[in-house]
Amino acid sequence: MKGFTGAWVLLKKDFFSFYRSWVGVLVLFAFLLVAGIFFTLFVLGYSSLSMEAARQGYEGVGRMNLTGFVIGAFLLNLGVLFLFLAPLMSMRSLAEEKRTGTLELLYTYPVSDFEIVMGKYGALLAQLAALFLPTLAYLGALRLLGGQIDFGIVFSGTLGFFLLGAAYLAMGLFFSAVTENQMLAGGLSFSLLMVFWVLEWLAGLAPRPWGNGLSAFSPFVHYRDFALGIVDLQAVVFFLSAAAFFLFLALRTVETRNWKG
């Protein structure tokens, strides 16, 4: 593991630095606030729905899936929320180091470009985990309310959220490598994420073969399966290859400094 010492050291530094910046605090605050609101709304929605169903004498009340309703909807909405947060989290990563010149000094240390990109990316993934893991406490809250938890959905949804986040953050890291203006980096990655978001609607409007092709590239079409408890290998491959693609581009962008002489 000697080759990854540099990446690990960089990961630690970036991770803790993130929470010393206003962006880090803002992202954490916004995520936890909005996640809390979503969760509360879905729990209330479920309880009124199930009450209504019971009053109407609907036989299927017992089969209604609490986890599917609350957690599934919760995760889907976190996916949308992360569309806004991923650019904020990743925009600083390389752009800020380029602007302030600290990257130049980093180049003089015994770390390879690959380690730099992996360290930066690792820090982003760690930040993603730090955002998401506290929301698992909501499961405990559901349990306290007396609900049955379907851990299959919890598992697939968590996996899906991390895969989605990993792809978004890799894209954000790439844009951060392209420019030294972090606002521009954030704007670019947000724009591209929007394009991918809209793909799903376009897919519905487009004639059949086109629509299928478009929806194959829509992160949300893939993500929805996870939130419903389905782990589709195709979706896993989609997110992982998207992440690998943008990491490769980011690495190439970092390496281009060697060509300029």
Add this chain to the structure above:
Amino acid sequence: MADDPVAVKRRIGYLPEQVSLYPDLRVEELLRFVAEIKGVARRQIKDEIENKMSLTGVLGVRRRLVGELSKGFRQRLGLAQALVGDPDVLILDEPTNGLDPHQIIEIRGLIRELGRERTLILSTHILPEASLLCGRVLILNQGRIAAEGRPSDLERGLGERQEILLRVGERVSRQEGEADTGSSRRTLEEILGALPGVEWVEKTGEENRTAHYTLQTTPFEDLRAEISRRVVEAGFPLLELSTKRLSLEDIFLRLVTTEKEAASS
């Protein structure tokens, strides 16, 4: 360097002219980060950091954020980060730039200490600093070495390349019976260019049957006598021979003025 940059970088400590350090870390944290990334053994990190902080005199600000440090302390911290891990080669780019006189004296003392134990490459345009601290000096002008040698030699003007200006008349045709050395068929440029110690010869002008040549000799050579002999031997009347010395100050001024021109344009 191109084959294994990481291995080479492991042996180099570098202080850039404009040192940019992570402003959101504390002094200690920054040095710990540098020590870890340079691969200092985990058990030695604490000692290493303490050692370099006391060496560069930043112990007093160890808990301060890097972004809040004064220019002088930031420069010392820059030196400290270059020193972490005891690299074999230390490269310092204008280490005293922007410091007050008191700080300059301290940093210079520190640099002299450091240079005793390792290879130290110092880049500066302050000539006294170079002669004070360095064992060997290279003067670069527009990317080319303009002078090199020990500072004392440079100050005596020995280490510089000399430019020699020649003015010669028309070639006199040889008398019958005189030994033909073969030189009569060669041009003056060829003859002088073949002399050991001559780096280049160039015909720089021609007027009223006289020709001007400029040639440059390598350092530590005085070729004037040899040159005049060769010129006459080849059948050219030597009308003038003069040297144009590039003094340290000349070279330095040349550097500074081109820098200024570049800045103003």
